[in-house]
Amino acid sequence: MTATAASVEGGTTLLASLRSALERELPAAVGLRHRLHAAPDLSGAEGPTRDLLLAELAGVAGTVDPVGGTGALARVGGPGPAVGVRGELDALAVTEETGVPWASNRPGRMHACGHDVHLAALVALCRAVHATPGTVPLVAMLQPREETYPSGARDIAESPLLRDHEITSIVGAHVQPTLARGQVAATPGTVNAAADEFHLVVRGRGGHAAxxxxxxDPVLALAHVVVALQHVVSRDVDPTSSAxxxxxxxxxxxxxxxxPDEARASGTLRSMRPSIRDQVHTRLGEVADLVARAHNCRATVEITRGEPVLDNDxxxxxxxxxxxxxxxxxVSRPLTSFGADDFSYLAEALxxxxxxxxxxxxPQARLHSGRFLPGDEAVRDVxxxxxxxxxxxxDLG
Known part of the structure; x- marks a missing residue:
């Protein structure tokens, strides 16, 4: 038997023990999912959600370190190298339309991206690891601000806590309604795009419309700018690349x-390669300004750099x-998308x-919809x- 085969066999034995412990935790995890779903907290204000999870981990987590303002790292197990597992704390500013008894009790807020499922699953895993002898320490990353800037994952990635906890690698899982239940994508390499925001202002000289x-006229200029920008990807980017x-x-x-004196626009930039990312940034500014000048106006562009490309080890x-x-x-077909997740900051660090x-x-399931509601079986699958x-x-560590 090769060393790799022996390692996998040992991992499979541990897997079976952990699975038994995990199955025992799932009923309580479903109840926790309902409580989380009913009381969503928005990005930057996740303190109550964090505290609820830490209460669930009382007696399981040995040390708890605050991070990112409203986040925490909770360590399960003793000293030595550990595995990090991420769960996102924040909900979205979305009005829930599901009608379930445990729907959001906070108007205009909803766990419409499955973070309630992820967190409940993470607590179940932590409790299973705690109950199973011979396990590698697990650090539960209770991450704030996944949905907004500044990124909570970036705070964790730049924190000395990764080194202090001797975290060797980081794992995350996200619900995905485009895949059938029972399928999981674990795709090597690039899976999500880099994501940036831009804010464009065209300034002209206002006056009477007569x-x-x-x-x-900055409105006319901006209309032409918007049309011209549609050609940046189709004519400036190598067609074998993506943006x-x-x-x-x-x-x-x-x-x-x-x-008016000015007109404004904003939007998103997505790319799979750093060189393409920089190229699109440059051309966006050039095209906006040159087209605006052709209409006797001026354009300025401000770009907020967001998450880098997400590459799976x-x-x-x-x-x-x-x-x-x-x-x-x-294991599903390889899955890549131009969606973005700030988990990419963590995957850059480790x-x-x-x-x-x-x-x-x-019904009409899609992420960030007021009707998005994975069934409770999703807690088990995640x-x-x-x-x-x-x-x-x-196993690899």
Whole structure:
């Protein structure tokens, strides 16, 4: 037997013990999911959610370290190298439309991205690791501000706590309604794009709409800028590469008969390669300014750099796939998207694995929808995926 085969066999033995312990925790985890879903906290104000989770981990977590303002790292197990497993604390500013008895009791707030499922699954895994002898320490990363800037994952990645806890690798799992239930994507390499925001202002000279020749109309200029920007990806980016430049908001003026002094737009930039990212940033500014100048206006662009590309560690993804199969889950086709997750900051700092777990999200299911509601069985599936990733990381570490 090769060393690798022996390692996998040992991991499979540990997997079986942990799975038994995990199954015992799932009923309580479902109840926790309901409580989390009913009381969502927005990004930057997740303190109550964090405190609820730490209460659930009382007697399980040995040390708890605050991080990122409203986040925490909770260590399960003794000293030595550990595996980090991430769970996101924040909800979205979305009005819930599910009608379940445990729907959000906070108007305009909802766990519409599955973070309640992820957190409940993470607590179940922590309790299973605590109850199982011979396990590698696990550090539960209760991460704030996944949905907004500044990134909570970036705070953790830049913290000395990763070194202090001797974290060797980091695992995450996210519900994904585009995959069938029972399928999990553990794709090696690039899985999510870098994501940036831009804010564009076109400034002209306002005046009475009846005298356009006495104005420099920023609304007309911005309209041409928006159209011209659609050609940046199709004509400036190598067609064998990938990028997205999307204008999502437009605003100008306050009266029908007044040409305003300025018009504004904002949008998103997505890319899979650093060189393409920089190229699109540059061309966005050039095109906006040159087109605006052609209309006797000026344009300025401010770009907020967001998450980097998310790359899964090849060895970790491959080993996790073996354990997912052993747990009765199906490893899906490779899954990549122009979605973004700030888990990418953690995966830049250490070997990382983000898995996508297939769920039935309800009628018209889509992430960030007021109707998105994975069934309670998703807690089990996400917990099993986290378990496979944890054992793979412990095995390789």
């Amino acid at each position: 005298y356009p020749h006495l104005t420099s 997205v430049l999307g204008v999502s908001t437009l605003s100008a003026g306050s009266a029908p008969n007044v040409v 090849h060895a970790l993804a491959t080993r996790a796939g073996t354990f997912l199969t052993a747990l009765g889950l199906t 070997p990382g694995l983000m898995m996508f777990v297939g769920v039935d999200g309800g 917990a099993l995926a986290m378990l496979a990733g944890y054992v793979a990381a412990a």
